[in-house]
Amino acid sequence: MPIPSYHALAAMIVTLGMFVGFARGRMSAEIVSLLTIAVIAVGMYFFPLPHSEPSDGLVLAFSGFGHYALITICALMVMGRGLVVTGALDPAARFLERVFKFNQQLGLLLSLVAAMALSMSVNDTPVLVLLLPIFVGLAARGGLPASKTLIPINAAVLIGGMATTIGTSTNILVVSIARDLGLRQMGVFHFTPIVATAALVALPYLWLVMPRLLRDNSPEEMQAHRRFVTRLRIPAGSDLVGKHFDEVIGKLPADFRFEERPDGPFQEGMQLSVSGTHDAIEEAGRVLKGQVAPGWVIDRIRRKGSEKDQDVHVVEMVVTADSRLVGRTLATSGIADLYNIAILGIHKPDSMLRTQTIDPRGELRLVEGDVLLAMGLDADLQEFASSDSLLLLEGGREVPRRSKALLSTAIMLFSVGMASVGLLPIAIAALGGAILMFVTGCVKFDRVGRALSGKVIVLVAASIAIGRLILETGTAAWLGQVLSLGLQFLPPAAVLAAIMLFVTLLTNFASNATAATVGTPIAFAIARQLGLPPEPLVLAVLFGCNLCYATPIAYQTNMLIMAEGDYKFSDYIRTGVPLVILMVVTLSVLLVFTYGL
Structure with a gap:
């Protein structure tokens, strides 16, 4: 059995150390990735590869940050x-x-x-x-x-x-x-x-x-469970006009409800009290083509945003004890005229207070602790919060630029x-x-x-550095030689499975390209030595290159989903390793039967 060079041995140790660091989860993925890059950079600077300069090691370690x-x-x-x-x-x-x-x-x-x-x-x-x-x-x-x-x-x-x-x-x-x-x-x-x-x-x-x-x-977002009370306005062209309550209730989200039920069919210009979560009110407005704020205010906000090339935001604001809004209604507050803000709904901290905060015209009076669902441009929202003593909550969202x-x-x-x-x-x-x-x-x-994730960026950079390290130190070639020596005593089915597992190991810790480049010639060499047809062994390499489920660094799609799913390294191992085993066994058996080995 050939003896690996000390560079190849060091590459295997660094790769194993990175894997253990990710799997244990005691340090964040960003720290493990940066430490891996640092170890490669320092190690290759003081112990450069033969016929290379110390600076070449730095290029290798940091090449991932500029990689395609x-x-x-x-x-x-x-x-x-x-x-x-x-x-x-x-x-x-x-x-x-x-x-x-x-x-x-x-x-x-x-x-x-x-x-x-x-x-x-x-x-x-x-x-x-x-x-x-x-x-x-x-x-x-x-x-x-x-x-x-x-x-x-x-x-x-x-x-x-x-x-x-x-x-x-x-x-x-x-x-x-x-x-x-x-x-x-x-x-x-x-x-x-x-x-x-x-x-x-x-x-x-x-x-x-x-x-x-x-x-x-x-x-866990608190605003997802917060219910807002508002007025649903039925403009011309709304799907509600002429329909009865029972005809539309089945189309609406579960978190949306009418607080008052009309006696007859819905009529143009009617205003009805409704309540629901932010998402439910937004979805109900889209389905029913209704409005929860005066149309002229919303049109003015969007027109101003288009003119200034600024995004429209929807945020939540808490009415404090010092606010001038305490005791007023939305109609008497002048919010739309003063700040170019549309109030989409009001959340009361205690539903028992509602009967005490309704004025003679049936409008809700604002009290300390009420949460307003406000829509407007960022500068207008900030001015509104500052001038009227409102507390701006986190978790605002942009209105889609449809x-x-x-x-x-x-x-x-x-x-x-x-x-x-x-x-x-x-x-x-x-x-x-x-x-x-x-x-x-x-x-x-x-x-x-x-749009970008710092965790994904440093993880990609570290994986690219590891892949280059495995390839340029001769680690992949040494592993292939060891593999070819050990397969001569195995039956064809086991040879296929071993090649597939070897390539799978490379693709999950180096790269698909490295696994393909190293694995395909090895498959041909093994086929000649063992007297087997090369095509099933080549397919074993091809399949192994695609079995990249066990680590986030195995393939770029794995990294794309990492931030959106808030995944940890262990999530890929827990779900990916059984799938790899299942696919290796199944594909190996299918190759044996297909090619009559």
């Missing part, structure tokens, strides 16, 4: 942010919401199957970019928590991408290397039946088991299309799409920090 993979991930995050802030994916989210409300298990099953099918013909990264904001929005609407759906959806996308030669860039790389080594050209659907069968075996795990292994990481929804969708589809058909690399297509999002105003440049 990191640029791609950041650009994809920006484009996803553009779809969210423009409300472009709301229709798809509402459709899935109806399916999930009918039956959550059915909704998840349909989503998993759709993700697999899409990624067979479209590169898996763009597919996940399209699906990610939909499921985050679905979670915000009361569907399954994002932390329970994103890892299963990501796994479904990766399995689907494994089914065709164009599903992932790694598949293309393995097939190209194998062809250069003398293997016949594989068609697009050459190995699709094998992967489709394995997908059917894995689907029950993704659907029924994996969500149960994941925690609900949804943040006028740019079609534009953001077109940019996303154009970028995804260019990458999917191979006209542009995914890095160039994503970067161009992100720039277009900025130029067209779909995403504001000063808000780009909300």
